[in-house]
Every structure is written in structure tokens, then in C-alpha cells.
Amino acid sequence: MSIDLNVMRRRSTPRGFAFEPIFEGLCFGAATTLLIALGGVLVALTIGGWPALSKFGLNFITGVTWDPNPEHEVYGAAGPIVGTLLTSALALMMALPVAGGVAFFLVELCPTFLRRPIGTAVELLAGIPSIVYGMWGLFVFAPFFASHVETPLMSAAPVGSVWETVFSGIPNGSGILAASIILAIMILPFMAATLRELLSTVPAQVRESAYGLGATTGEVVMKVTLPYIQRGAIGAVMLGLGRALGETMAVTFIIGNSHGFPKGMFDSGSTIASTIANEFNEASGLQSASLIALGLLLFVITFLVLALARLLLRNQVKV
Amino acid sequence: MIKTIVAAAAATAMVAGAGMSVAANISGAGATFPAPVYAKWAETYKAQTNNALNYQAIGSGGGKKQIIANTVDFGASDKPMTSAELAANGLQQFPTVVGGVVPVMNLPGIKAGQIRLTGQVLADIYLGLIKKWNDPVIASWNKGVALPNLPITVVHRSDGSGTSFLFTSYLSMEDPKWQAGPGANDAVNWPAGLGGKGNDGVAAFVKQTTGAIGYVEYAYAKQNNMDYAVMRNKSGKWVMPTAANFAAAAAGAKWNAAPGFYLLLLDQPGANAWPITGATFILMHSKQTNAQSGHDVLSFFDWSYKNGDGAAAGLDYVTLPDPVKALVRKSWKSIVGPNGKPVYP
Amino acid sequence: MAVSARLVATRRLSNLAFVAFCGVVTAIALTALALILYSLVTQGIGGLNLDIFTKSTPAAGTPGGLINAIVGSIMMSVVGMFIALLIGILAGTWLAEYAGDSRFGAVVRFLNDVLLSAPSILIGLFVYEILVFPFKTFSGFAGGVALAMLAAPVITRTTEDVLKLQPVALRESGVALGSPVWHVIRNILWRGATSGILTGALLAFARISGETAPLLFTALNNQFFSWDMAHPMASLPVVIFQDALTPYPDLNRLAWAGALLIAGTVLAVTIIARAFAKEPKR
Numbered sequence: 038m039s040i041d042l043n044v045m046r047r048r049s050t051p052r053g054f055a056f057e058p059i060f061e062g063l064c065f066g067a068a069t070t071l072l073i074a075l076g077g078v079l080v081a082l083t084i085g086g087w088p089a090l091s092k093f094g095l096n097f098i099t100g101v102t103w104d105p106n107p108e109h110e111v112y113g114a115a116g117p118i119v120g121t122l123l124t125s126a127l128a129l130m131m132a133l134p135v136a137g138g139v140a141f142f143l144v145e146l147c148p149t150f151l152r153r154p155i156g157t158a159v160e161l162l163a164g165i166p167s168i169v170y171g172m173w174g175l176f177v178f179a180p181f182f183a184s185h186v187e188t189p190l191m192s193a194a195p196v197g198s199v200w201e202t203v204f205s206g207i208p209n210g211s212g213i214l215a216a217s218i219i220l221a222i223m224i225l226p227f228m229a230a231t232l233r234e235l236l237s238t239v240p241a242q243v244r245e246s247a248y249g250l251g252a253t254t255g256e257v258v259m260k261v262t263l264p265y266i267q268r269g270a271i272g273a274v275m276l277g278l279g280r281a282l283g284e285t286m287a288v289t290f291i292i293g294n295s296h297g298f299p300k301g302m303f304d305s306g307s308t309i310a311s312t313i314a315n316e317f318n319e320a321s322g323l324q325s326a327s328l329i330a331l332g333l334l335l336f337v338i339t340f341l342v343l344a345l346a347r348l349l350l351r352n353q354v355k356v
Numbered sequence: 357m358i359k360t361i362v363a364a365a366a367a368t369a370m371v372a373g374a375g376m377s378v379a380a381n382i383s384g385a386g387a388t389f390p391a392p393v394y395a396k397w398a399e400t401y402k403a404q405t406n407n408a409l410n411y412q413a414i415g416s417g418g419g420k421k422q423i424i425a426n427t428v429d430f431g432a433s434d435k436p437m438t439s440a441e442l443a444a445n446g447l448q449q450f451p452t453v454v455g456g457v458v459p460v461m462n463l464p465g466i467k468a469g470q471i472r473l474t475g476q477v478l479a480d481i482y483l484g485l486i487k488k489w490n491d492p493v494i495a496s497w498n499k500g501v502a503l504p505n506l507p508i509t510v511v512h513r514s515d516g517s518g519t520s521f522l523f524t525s526y527l528s529m530e531d532p533k534w535q536a537g538p539g540a541n542d543a544v545n546w547p548a549g550l551g552g553k554g555n556d557g558v559a560a561f562v563k564q565t566t567g568a569i570g571y572v573e574y575a576y577a578k579q580n581n582m583d584y585a586v587m588r589n590k591s592g593k594w595v596m597p598t599a600a601n602f603a604a605a606a607a608g609a610k611w612n613a614a615p616g617f618y619l620l621l622l623d624q625p626g627a628n629a630w631p632i633t634g635a636t637f638i639l640m641h642s643k644q645t646n647a648q649s650g651h652d653v654l655s656f657f658d659w660s661y662k663n664g665d666g667a668a669a670g671l672d673y674v675t676l677p678d679p680v681k682a683l684v685r686k687s688w689k690s691i692v693g694p695n696g697k698p699v700y701p
Numbered sequence: 702m703a704v705s706a707r708l709v710a711t712r713r714l715s716n717l718a719f720v721a722f723c724g725v726v727t728a729i730a731l732t733a734l735a736l737i738l739y740s741l742v743t744q745g746i747g748g749l750n751l752d753i754f755t756k757s758t759p760a761a762g763t764p765g766g767l768i769n770a771i772v773g774s775i776m777m778s779v780v781g782m783f784i785a786l787l788i789g790i791l792a793g794t795w796l797a798e799y800a801g802d803s804r805f806g807a808v809v810r811f812l813n814d815v816l817l818s819a820p821s822i823l824i825g826l827f828v829y830e831i832l833v834f835p836f837k838t839f840s841g842f843a844g845g846v847a848l849a850m851l852a853a854p855v856i857t858r859t860t861e862d863v864l865k866l867q868p869v870a871l872r873e874s875g876v877a878l879g880s881p882v883w884h885v886i887r888n889i890l891w892r893g894a895t896s897g898i899l900t901g902a903l904l905a906f907a908r909i910s911g912e913t914a915p916l917l918f919t920a921l922n923n924q925f926f927s928w929d930m931a932h933p934m935a936s937l938p939v940v941i942f943q944d945a946l947t948p949y950p951d952l953n954r955l956a957w958a959g960a961l962l963i964a965g966t967v968l969a970v971t972i973i974a975r976a977f978a979k980e981p982k983r
Contacts, residue, residue: 053881060883061799067791068800068809071857074850075816078827085826104545105516106538138726146723155727157971162734163904164967165741166911168942169960171553173740175560183564207509209565211550222733227904229730231859234900238866253712255719269862276858276904279818285914286942294514294551305550310820311514314914315553317822318388318415319516319542325417332823339818343811383839383933385921392947395924396760402925410933412922413943427837554946576948671761671949 079336086330089323097330103296105316105324112327114334116296120213120306121338123299124288125281127217128224132277135221136228141258143229144236156233163226171290174219179210179291182218187303206303214302216292220284224277231273235266275343282339285314309335382652383410386419386432389518389573390453390636394432396667397660409656416518416542423447423639429649431639434518435542439616448642448691450617450684451635452657454606454674457522458597458632460582461569462562463489463504468583472497472594475530475587475623475631481569482510483533484548489567497588506567510549511558513571516542519555522634523571526622571632574602575672589631590623597630602674605633611680617687635676640691647693654688654700661685741961748958757926758940761949767959769926773935774910774963777841777920780930781848781909786902789853790891793860793898798886810861816854824850825915833919841927841934844920851915852905859901863894899974907967913938937963 089112090097100113143156187208194200206212239262247261263270293305294315307315309331317328384394391413398409414422416433423431424445437449459473477493480486486493490503513520525540538544552558555576562570562582569585574597577584586594595601608626609619621633638657644650661684665675676684693699752766759765792809800806825847832843867890875885891898916922921933922940937959945956 053884057881057883060886061795064791064795064799067788068795068806068857070788071792071813071816071853072809074853075812075819077831078816078819078823081827081830082823102545104538105543106541106545108539109545134722135726135730138723139730142723142727146720147727153975155731157968157975158734159730160900160903160907160971161964161968162730162737164907164910164971165737165964166913166938166941166960168911168913168938168945169737169741169964172556172945173737175552175557177736177740179560180564207550207565209509209561209568211561222737225730225733226907230900230904231862234859234863234897235866238863238897240868253716253719255716256712258719266866269866272858272862275814276817276855279814280908282818283820285820285822289514289553290557294553295546295549310822313820313822315515315551316543317417317516319417321417321420324543329826332820332826335818335820335823336815339815343814383921388946391943392761392949392952396762398924399760399763408925410922410924412924412933414917414921425834425837427833427839555948556946573948579948579950 079333082329082333082336086326086333089327089330090333092323093327097327098334101297103312105320107322107324110323112324112330114309114312114327114331116298117307117309117312117331118334118338119298120292121282121308121310121335123213123306124217124220124292124308125278127214128220128281129274129278131218131221132225132228133274136225136232136273136277139225139229140232140236143233145254145258156230159226159229161226162222163230167223167284167286170219170223170287174215174287174291175211178219179215181210182215183208183210191303202300203302205301206299206305208303211291211293211305212301212303213292213299213306216288216306216308219287219291220281223284223287224280227280228273228277231276232266232270235269235273236262239265278342279339282335282342283310285310289314309338381408382429382649382656383412384419384430384432384638384653385412385414385422385428386639387416387434387518387636388413389434389455390432390673392575393453393664393668393671393673396671397656397664400663400667401656401659405659407652407656409652415516416521417516419639423641426641426645429640430653432637433639434634434636435521436618436620436635436637437616437639438618442616446642447639448616448687449637449639450657450687451611451619451637451676451680452660453668454602454621454633454635454676456574456597456602456605456630456633456674457519457526457571458574458577458582459569459571459585459587460559460562460577461585462566462583463506464566465502465504466583468581469586469596470498470501471585473585473587475526478587479527479531479534481508482512482527482546482548483531483537484510485533504567509561509565509568510546511561511565511568511570512546512549512551513558514551514553517554518542518634518636519571519573520544522620522622522632525620526632529623574599578672587631589627589629590625591627591629593627595628595630599669599672599674601628601630602633603677605629605631606635606674606680607677611683617684642691644691644693644699647695647697647699650691650693650699651701654691658685658700738964741957741964744954744957745961746958748954749961753958753962758924758935758944758955759952760924761947761952765955767937767940767955767962769923769935770937770940770959771962772926772928773841773844773920773923774937776928776930777844777848777916777934777936778906778909780842780845781852782902782906784846784849785852785856785905788849789856789901789905790860790898792853793857794864794886794891796857796861797864798882798890813854813857816850817858819851820914821847821851821912822914822918825918828915829918838931839919839921839933841920841930841932844916844934844936845930847915847919848909848912851912852909855905855908856898856901859904860894860898863897863901864890866897867893903971903974906970910963910967911938913942917942 247257289311295305299306394411419431422428521542528535528540552561555572558570562568605624608624756766757769828847923935941956941959944952
């Protein structure tokens, strides 16, 4: 902000001035509450997960064996970690262009009378319970995906090429790619609705001046509105990523739930959240500690991803 | 805006809720497998006695955790606790109903009950050692059946469950390789295949994958007409997964020789006993802090033993034989209130 | 001249490609929605009848409805959204208007993004530790708090984003007229950002309305009707989750009807809320 509001506040003696510090205090308190909530979650997770972390050390992160049998009890989370990053990244890659396209369509291209219905329709995607995505994915999407995508791709892949590896797995509609697609559909409304909102806050003058100079719709979007909303757009991506990383139920139904490394796009895998959702109910002792430690790991991964995003964008925008 | 929503919500709720009675007065939580039958009993019980018992399926592990944490009046588990475990936590357990696990598969041209499997074969399939349906070992048990030359896709439960516990415990009994490898637990390190969430998830993957084999609980297999396999039991007989055959396994068991009712009904003797059978259990504190709630829980299960068999059978559960019920009732004498007297009757 | 004509042609073409892309992806998104809704409606419509709104959740084989779950869901969502709106709007305002470049502001902003991606099951576990375990009972109130923890970061993030996009001139002119800053925020900035904050609130509501995991460990569920938020309480997502996974077709039908009900509610709330807030002027 280019102007110091505090200076102005001191100069004026307006009505309701006494409430000023109280209001700021309330806002500050609310922000601090969020911090305390997260702090509380972190503390609870650290305490709960400590037995597993202290027992397995670094092997908890690098190990590939996840064996909950009480007679063996080895927990290595490398498989779920890779699965989480892979599915979230794929989902973002698929959802971001679609969400951007939907937002631009609604704001720049769509006839006014269709704007509201289509906008509401896309937001409605966010309101469908996660378990419905899971069941839909399992019963409707998976059979279709198996017969119309997986099987053709697998038979089309040249023998010995890299594609054969990428498209390997059991063609029954479950696995990494299928889970990513379901995730992409689930995070789409979060990103599209936020992007749309951001686009519509771009002042009309800014866009109109660009149009006045003869720019096409595409050019206005790419060169004027997009840079204008850049910071908020990152927020939209974070909303989507946040949902993708933490989504449990839908992924659990379709990812195939095996704890090793996925060998191909159609192979089964697991994510941190799906492992917790699968096993927490029946877990006790070290297994339950390991699952809680997994939750802590998810927070750490989120930290790292967010920090990385900020680092990459530091020179371009203020975040 | 918020005011409007609140007002609207309150109005709707008021209209809808008019004339309804108050909340449950006892609550329990735990195993998922018996939840439908407990709900059914609770419904009828409330209609007859106006006492409400709220049972919620949060998993057997959750049931143990919650009864130990004392957040519920009773816990429930598919996995019995040993008498040492019970003593350590001041708990007592008793069985309620019996169910079974059924291997199901998807083989073109082969109908329910046509494939015969032994525990050993099943273990080798789940270990990934038998990879094809026309493997000589499977063929040797299935003379005259045209076994397809298909790879076997193994499907297991991905969520920790009593069903998996029974299944892996059975495989451990049948095959030393399984016992030394994945072992018996509600979730194990599966050597092969992929995992589906719940009975539904397993069934869906089996249906979508030609050549797949999975396992589901009996009620699920029956209600959804799945293609099951015939199993060889301890007496060397080939048996079908039917309610009568689960009952046969439960009847043959020696409950009176099992301290704390710790008993797995796997691979029981008896010509008709289905080999993958198990009971589900209720967990209660031996010393009740509130005698009344202990009394309420036990009077519910007493009522259920007396009046609940028909309802259970309607939902494809198998009930306990009368002598076992009598044994359980006797064990209730040692559940006492703060004054040291039995809370029931 | 010729060069310029070619340039115009290229620009036209690339613009056409852009417009076509936007249209196509919107069509894809709408198709996905249509397919999911189609499954939801065809599976759920058969279970919808008057019983849904008059009877409590049944055991398998008994006719019944969802009224206990509907009322429980409404009560817990209202509590959750109330807390979340209060905290989210104020915290978002603090981040946008007061935090500036301060280190603490950066930390809160960063950690709010982390909280956004917390798996709901972990939030449930945390609330279990602070509200269920100490009080020795599952409760509807604990469920509401868990939902609030899921909704608040979404509202915080969108509130901050839309407030930051308001021109500085708006603040300057407000203050120049002699209003205290909080007046400017309340009467000018919040008003201008209504549509954006509302979007955040709707997304947050949509997110919590279908959440199972945080409620399972906090509110548990209740087979019977109850107003009592100090004890276990039914909710639609938990009922859907449990009934969808049972072997019995009548309970499966009820689960789909419940899912349809949630989607319908989110749709209705979105439409009603949009009607209250003016559509942003272009």
C-alpha cells in the first residue's frame, strides 16, 4: 500500500475512532486463532507420530515396505509419498488449464444470460460429496476408462518403447492416472471459481484500454488481465493443490491401494491421505503412530511445496 | 444472509422434528461387519421398550480405542482380544453373531460354485505363486472344468478390516509360507494384487477385471449374487458358503474351553463347516463406573439373544447356538458396578 | 502492408485458438458435471420420497428416512460456518489490510495455505483430542468445530485475495473523507468484496457439506433423532458413507438419495446466495 493509513488516522478525529484498535485487535486475534489451530494440529501430530518417527528415523521416509502385521511392523512411506506428489501434480496439470479456460470463458466470452447458470454449475462440482466421486469413479468412470483409454493405449504402445512402461499396469480402470483424473475434476471448481472471481475484479478501464489499442481477447487475457491477477491466481492454484494433497475418500476408491512404487500410469499406488483413511480405523499402537506420522509428513510436504512455489515466483510477483 | 440461513434451517428442522422423541441414552462403537444387525436390533428394541441404543461402525480398532478411552458405553470388535489383553485393560468380551468370508471371482464361462479351492491353493494365489487360472495345481482339484488360460489378478481389501483379519488368519493356518510372509492381521503387506475399499471396492475390481479373484463377506456375496468358489474344509469335504454351513462351524466350536471367549472359528471340524468363519465381539469394562448404563447395555444384548435371531437371519447373519448364549449370560455376572454387585439383571 | 495483413491474420488465428480452447474446456467441465449428476440423479431419485424428511435412518429392511441426518448436518454446518465466517473474514481482513509486509503476516498467510491442505481426517483427529477425549463423549458441537477448521482457511484465503484487489484509491478516498479505517473496511471494502467473500463462503460450505472423515471422529453418528449437540449426532455424509458400503440395496438407495440431497442443497444455497449478492458488474 502506498499510503500510511496510520498517519491519516492520527490526523483525523472521526466518529468511531475508539473502536479502531478493537477492530484491529479482533482481526489480529482471528489470524492468530488460525495459527494456534495449525500449531495445535502440528503439536498433536508430532506427539502422536513420535513413536514411529523415533523408531524408524529416516527409513520412515525412504523405506518402501509398509507392513502392518504386528509381528513384523515395518513402516516405510516412500510409496505413499511418491503417490501423493505424482497424483497431485498430474491433477494440477490437468485441472489448471481447464479451470483457467472455464474462468476466461465465463468472464470474457460467455453470453451474459449463460454466465450465472454455467458458473453455478461449475461451483456445484465442489458440492458433490467426496464419496460420490469415489463411487462414480469406481462404478462409472473406471469401466469406461479401462475399455476406452487404458486398453487402446496399452496395445498402441510400441513394444520396448518408453510408452510401454508409462502405460503399464492392469487395465481395469484403477491406478495412478485414473485417480489423478478424478482428483482433477474435484479440484476444478475450487480453481475455476476463484480465478473467475479474480478476473472479474480487474478494473474495466484496464481491459478496455487494451481493447482500445486493438488487442484481441486472447491478448487481453494473456498480456493484461493475467498479469494483473497473478498473485491471486497463485492462491487459486494453492486452493486446488491443497484439496488434491489432502483428498482421501475418492482417491481411496480408485487408486488401487498398493504401498510400493507405481511402475506405470495404470499401475496401482497409494497416497498419504488414502493410506491414513484405509488403515486408521483398525490401527493401534505403532501402526496408528505411523499413520499419524504420515499425516505430519503431509504437512511437511505441503510446507515444502508451498515454499518452493514462493521461491520460484519471488522474482516475478510479490507473494 | 447468515441470519436468513439460520432462520430457514431452524424452521425446517422444527417442522420436520416435531413429535420426535429424544436422543439415545447408551452408545457403542466399533466393528463395521455387525453394524447392520445391531442397528436392526436397536430399531426394534426402541420401538418395544423406548430405550435407545446408538451403535456406530468406526472399525474394530476404533471400538477398542474408544472403550478404553471410555467415550462409549461399549465397544465392538471383529478381532477378539486375548484374555491377557482383556485383563490389562479391565475389559470383558462376548460374541454376538457369526459371519463368513467368501472367495469370489470373475471367470468367463464359469458359474458360481464351479471352481473348487483349498486353503493351500488360495494362499499360493494370494502369494503370487500361482499366476494362471489353468495352473496344474488348480486343475488337479478341478477335473472336468475348462479352466481358462488367464492371468490371475488378486484383489484384496485396502482398508483394515475384520474380513481381512479372518481371511489372512485362515491363510496363515493353511500355509506356513503365508504365516512366515504376510501373516495374519486386519491389514498386511500384500505380496500381490491391488486393493479395493470395502466390500464394494473389492467387488467392483473383481467385476471389472477378467480373471480376478477377491474375497467379500457373506452377506455382500449373497445380496449381489457374486460368483463364489467352493472350499475344502478340515474334514476334507467340499462346502458351499451358506448360512447353514457357517452355523455348522459355530456349533462345532469349543466355546467353554475358550477363556474370555477368545476363539477364532476358522477351519473347524464338522462335515459342513465353512472354513473361513468368525464371530464378532462386544467389549465392556468389567467394572462399570455407571451401573445403570452397564445394565442398559446388557439388557439390550439379553433381549437381542432372545428376540433377535429372526432379524439377524433376515440380514444373512448367523446367530449363536443356545448353549453358547447361556455361557455368555453366565459371564455377565462378573460385570459389576461401583458397589461390586453385578449390574445385570 | 502485406506484412501487417499477415500479422493480423496470425493474431486472429491465435485468438480464435484461445477462444476455442476456452469453449472446449468449459464444455469438458460441464460434461463431467453432467455425467456425475446423471449418475447421482438416476441412482438417488428412486430413494427420494416423503419418508426422507419425516423418518430417521433405518436399519436394513425397514423403511426409513434421513431426517436425523438432515437436521444434524444443518445444525453442525451452521455452527461450523458461523465460526469459520467470523474467523475467516476477520483473519483475511487482517492479512489484507493490517499485516502489510510484516513477518507475522507472512507466517500466517503461509500457514493458512498449509492448513488448507490438511487432510480432513487429521482435523477430525485433532478435534477428537481436544473436545471428545477430555469430555468423554462424542458431540455435535465437536463436529461443528471440526467443520469450522476446514472452512476457515478457505474463507481467509479468498477474503484476503479479493480485498487486496480493491484499488488503493478506495481506501484513500474513504479515509480522506474522515472515516476511521475500520469504517472504511466495513462500509467500503467489505461491501465491494461481498461477491468474492461469498464465493469463498460457498466453496467452504460446499467443501464441508460432503465431509465424512472429520465428523466420524467428532460427532460420530446417531441412529435416532436428536437435537442435543452435546451428544453423538447424525450427519448426511456419515450416513451416506456407512450406508453406501453396506451390502443391502435399500440402504444403498438411501445413501444415493442423501448424496443427491447434499448436491441439491449446495446448488440451492449457491443460487439463493447469488441472488442476494449482486452479480459483479462488467
